[in-house]
Amino acid sequence: MSGRRGDDGQTSLLLIPAVAGLLAAVLLVITMLGDGVQKRTQTRTSADAAALAAAEAWREAVDDLYEQALEGSFPARVRLLHALLDGDPTDLDGGAARSQAERFASSNGAELTGFDVRVGPRGVEYLATTRSLTDVHDTQTKPEARAVARAEPRSGLCADGGRLGIVVGGHCLTGSGAFPTPEATPTSTPTGTPSGTATPTPTPTPTPTLDLEPLRWRVGLVE
Incomplete structure (x- = not known):
């Protein structure tokens, strides 16, 4: 009996390092999985934030131009x-969209690795791809994520055929051919008549108008 107990004791002692090693391996896997999930979530957040920030920056630039058009005279309105x-409507922000995307990606622990913009059938869309600045625990893997945000005009402006347009009478009009060109109204010089009677004053040409709808947007993630 004593011999068997001694063997059992030795076996138990031998199992301790094995169990400890197994527990350490399990903890390492759990740590890696947890860190991987956390970093993937953070990277996904950075891509969402970058795409949304780009779309908002473009919207603000267009808002400024549109407000100037609303406040200007007819000729100034048409020129604007x-x-x-x-x-190209994607150039209206002067590079602010990309700068904002880079800033928001960095503030969420990632770098902007891909950036693109397109005019879709419903508005201007910004695609942002980001990569985590740090590796997943004990790996050489940096999670990546991709997001697309759209600035969709709901009134005032519209998108048609890859171009930005303006809503006039319920129709989406694009390009300069859609609007009248302001021209100087000629002035008439009064002339006398042989009988000395006054010449009727000509009816002035009415000033053309271009009524614009208030500008409203929907900005959000689409992918």
């Missing part, structure tokens, strides 16, 4: 609308 609609 031509500038707004004739060029």
Whole structure:
């Protein structure tokens, strides 16, 4: 009996290091999984924030131009609308969209590795790809994430055929051909008549108008 007890004791002692090693391995796996989940979540947040920040920056730039058009005279209004609609609408922010995307990616522990913009059928869309600044615990893996945000005009402006347009009478009009060009109204010089009677004053040409709807947006994630 004593011999068997001695063998059992030796076996138990031998199992202790094995159990300790197994527990250490399990804890390491749990740590890696937890860190991986946390970093993937953080990286996904950074991509969402970067895409949304880019879309908001572009929207603010367009808002500023549109407000100037609303407040200006007819000729100034038309000139601003031509500038707004004739060029590439994705250039209207002057680079602010990308700068904001980089800033928000960095503030969420990631770097901006991909950036693109397109005019879709419903608005301007910004795609942001980010990568974590740090590796997952005990690996050489840095999680990546991708997000797309859209600035969709709900009134005032519209998107059609990859171009930005303006809503007039319920229709989406794009390009400079959609608007009248302001021209100087010629002035008439009164002339006398042989009989000395006054010449009727010509009816003045009415000043053209271009009524704009208030500008409203929906900005949100689409992917």
